[in-house]
Amino acid sequence: MKLYERFADKGYHTSIATTFGIDFGAYENIVLPRVRGAGCRNNMVIADRRMLTHALGGAGLPRQAGRLYTASGARTERLFHPKLFLQIGRKGGRLIIGSANLTAAGLAGNLELVTMIKCGTEDSGAQRLVAQAWHYLSGMADPAAPMLPAQQEWMLARAAWLRHAVPATEPVTLGDGTQAGLLVADRQSGIGTRLAALIDEPVKRLIVISPYWDEELAALSALQTALNPQETALLIDPKTNQFPPEAIKALARTGLYERDGFADGRFIHAKALIAETASADHLLIGSANCTRAALGTAAMAGHNEEAGLYRRLPADSAVATLNLTKLLDENKRISPEEIPPLDYNDDLAFDALSDSHPGTFSLHGDTLVWRPAAHVTEPASYPIELLGSSGETLNVDVEHIESAKGKLRYRIDIDDQLPAFARPLGKDTFSPAIITVIDVLEAAIRETHSGKTESALAQLDGETEASLTLLEVLDVLEKIENPEAGSPGDGISIPKVGHQPDGQNGPQHRTLNYEDFIAGRRTHQAGPLLHNTLGGSDVSIVRGFLNRIVGLKTLTVAPEDEDDEAIFKASFDLGDETDNAEAAMASGEEFDTKPPPTSRPEPDEGDNRQRSKQRKATQEQIITAVTNFSKRIDLKQEGGSLSPRDFLRLRAMLMILCAASWKGTDTGKDNQKGRTALQVLPVEGDSRTSWPYVIGRLLFKIFGGTNPAIRQLTLDSEHDQIPADLIECWATCFWCLQACLAAPLSQSERAKIARHVIPLANKTYRSTQLTKEELLAPTITDVMDGMSAQYAERLGIAPEAIARAHRTLCDSLSSEGNAVFGR
Known part of the structure; x- marks a missing residue:
């Protein structure tokens, strides 16, 4: 196969690639664009820790690591040498295993040998091998690596079959009737010993392909002792000086064969063992060279x-399949005297590379977290240098906040350029370490839309308003993400990491109620990166849709992902709506974002009656939706926990109400003028349907009474600031309350509204527990200004009145010296 072509295969949302050495340019230019282009967006690289440090100390720094994928060192002190490429999807998985490193030579230059196993969701031999590979890789993944455990849980949440798959412990039978087994190194017996144990009949010929050999040919000697082949054939490239010619003289019935023109110009990096017997060919393809360190004795x-990967194939098939017949001809045989002496050129100081590894860094909002490597003593004494994506030093203030539980936290000032690497400075010399930018990575890790998701999102395509369709889309997306959930709303995003079963703890987070969370949080910061709770979830698209309605850009997108952002913008085009989109499309009408004004005939009395009937039906649907939302909150309160997703739904509901409201009433001759078909809630008249009352009742459910729902809001302690999606919700609540007070009401109605809404507004502002500075910061005011731009005119409200009233209330509450407000 052409390995690089396989990376473009579709059907997978996650990849885990392992490698000894890594060339970031090769991975980012060959592998990453193909897998992401095929919809595989949750990507992890696990490399030998020392080789990863070596790569980061050189000139070829990664440009996308920590933003579009994670790159971390393996959780082992042994040399980490496997070359696995595991891909997982909702409907199955795939394992590519062989000899190729994630380097330019491995992916496109060397002569490599790889093989592939694919499985579906049903139990099978192939599935058990894929599950065994996952079990092995999960043990090699460092639980302290930023985002890596969460990425794995994200994968499992979208591949329920893998949670229940049974890992193979011995060779299995594949669909074609042949046997296969995954042999991984362990500390009890070598791979060579276990391969020999699988061969239960005399071996006619043992064929070994390996680019590297140990000095005494100890591994080869052990294989010959275990298998007692009648003949041994070694395929080598004498020009590489990697074979010990003197050692072969001690081995009987062993012949050397050279490439002699086969794939000239390409280094033979393939590794294979073939034991031919009378009834079968026993083939092992993988990462192990024929050395004592790799195969054991x-x-x-x-x-x-x-x-x-071990394969038991039909007799006399392996050599032909691998195109080795001509290479193993007697004419290709050479004598040891024709081979130059062994000359290892290993100049890497592995101990020094271990010492120069500083640990891991992550950035969440403006908080930088350093988890120092075990050998780093007194880490708090090291100043932290931040580097840009090209390795240039950034002039950024790094303020140490605290040191606790094996990690140090810093606050940094972020301008337009995000730091890509961090390096401790001091008495020891450290290589740069990748900064995993949590917010960017969470935005990058999203699943390619399934047919159901596309159908749900298609309902928003071309929408310019927050309509009841939003609630339907939220239900569908949450159910798709978590089909086993008992009710909508329990969907998943990037999950958090809990206790590790073997005592090795990765990042751990507690769930706190809003009151406790506020007690320990930092003041909310504005900037290009804001914490949010929806990363890695399609539900975040709904947040993006709401923010685009009010003119905000929400998700942080890496420069390489700008095409994706353009797609989303196109999906949520904010052009004017049409009353009958299906009919318009059927007739071939084209839609512009700003269509030219057209003259319409005056509706007759029959049209007005029909419109009134449609508005009444829509009005009832909206009131029912508000009632159902309140019941949903009641059920969540009984369960003792509301999530940020419930408050995303609250924000959507409020914006639906704003879109459905207007400044007039349903009485009088002109009640049809100046309003769209969606505007069905009058400013006054019937307290059941007038929008100030409907909005007031909805917000009272959340913030009013003796048991407000906000008390049951729970947040993960990983956030040290209020997440941006909640800030946006609070700002929307503030605007709606101020809109109720500024509505163009009659004097009597204004007095009634003020009597109820003023105390509710005071309590709402206090309940959010934002400081005056936070309440007046752009993170709040930008949302409120956007709401004014979208809705103020249709509601008959002056935007200046909203802004002025908001500031006045902030000043008033602050001057009261309330024990909660302004904490």
């Missing part, structure tokens, strides 16, 4: 982490 299990 009878007396020792090997020193490396390795992985290979």
Whole structure:
């Protein structure tokens, strides 16, 4: 196969790639664009920790690591050498295993050998091998690596079959009737020993392909002792000086074969063992060279982490399948005297690379977290240097906040350029470490839309208003994300990491109620990166849709992802609506964002009656939706917990009400003028349907009474600031309350509204527990200004009145010296 072509195969949302050495340019230019283009957006790279440090200390720094994928060192002190590429999707998985590193040579230059196993959601031999590979990789993943455990949980949440799949412990039977087994290194017995145990009949010929050999050919000798082949054939490239010619003289019935023109110009990096017997060919393809460290011997299990796929194939098929027949011809045989002496050129100081590894860094909002490596002593004494994506030093203030539980937290000032790397400075010399930018990565990790999701989102396509369709879309998206949930609203995004079963703890977070969360949080910061609770979820698209209605850009998108952002903007085009979109499209009408004004005939009395009937039906639907939302909140309160998603739904509901409201009443001759078909809630008249009352009742459910719903809001302690999606919700609530007070009401109605809404507004502002500075910061006022731009005119309200009233209330509450407000 052409390996790079396989990366473009569709059907997978997650990939985990392992490698010994890494070339970031090769991964980011060959692998990443293809997998992401195929919809695989949750991508992880696990490399040998020392080789990762070596790569970061060189000139070829990554440009997308920590933003579009994670790159971390393996959780082992042994040399980490397997080359696995595991992909997981909702309907199955795939394992590519072989000899290729994530380097330019491995992916496009060397002569490599790889093989592939695919499975579906049903139990099968192939599925058990894929599950075994996942079980092995989950043990190699560092739980302290930023986002890596959460990425794995995100994967499992979207691949229920993998949670229940049974990992293979011995060779399995595949769909074609052949046997296969995944052999990974362990500390009990070497891969070579376990391969030999699978071969239960005399071996006619043992064929070994390996670019590297140990000096005494100890691994080869051990294989020959275990298998006792009648003949051994070694395929080598004598020009590489990687074979010990003197050692072969001690081995009987062993021949050397050279490439002699085969794939000239390409380094043979492939590794394979073929044991031919009378009834079968036993093939092992993988990462293991024919060395004591990789394959082990009878007396020792090997020193490396390795992985290979064993296949039991029909007799005399492997050599032909691998195109080795001509290479193993007697004419290709050479003598040891023709081979130059062994000359290892290993100049990497692994101990020094271990010492120069500083640990891991992550950035969430404006909080930088450093988890120092175990060998770093007195980490708080090291100043932190931040670097840009090209390795240039950034002039950024880094303020140490606290040190606790094996990590240090810093606050940094972020301008337009995000830091890409961090390096401690001091008595020791450290290589730069990748900064995992949590907010950007969460936005990048989103699943390609399924057919159901596309159908749900298609309902928003072309929408210019927050309509009841939004609530339907939220229900569908949450159910798709978590089909096992008992009720809508329990969907998942990037999950948080809890206790690790073996005592190794990764990032751990507690769930706090809003009161406790506020007690320990930092003042909310504005800037290009804001915490939010919806990362990695399609539900975040609804948040984006709401923000675009009010003129805000929400999700942080890496520069390389701008095409995706353009797609989303196109999906949620904010052009004017049409009363009958289906008929318009059927007739071939084209829609512009700003269509030219057209003259319409005056509606007759029959048209007015029909419009009134339609508005009445829509009005009832909206009132029912508000009632159902209140019942939903009651059920969540009984369960003792509301999530930020419930408050995204609150924000959507409020914007639906604003879109459905207007400044007039349903009485009088001109009640049809100046309003769209969606505007069905009058400013006054019937307290059941007038929008100030409807909005007031809805917000009273959340903030009023003796048991306001906000008390049951729970947040993850990983956020040290109020998440941006909640800030946007609070701002929407503030605007709606001020709109109720500024509505063009009759004097009597104004007095009634003020009597109820003024105390509710005071309590709402206090309940959010924002400081005066936060309440008047752009994170709040930009949302309120956007609401005014979208809705103030149709509601008959002056935007200046909203802004002035908001500031006045903030000043009033602040001057009271309330024990909660202004904390």
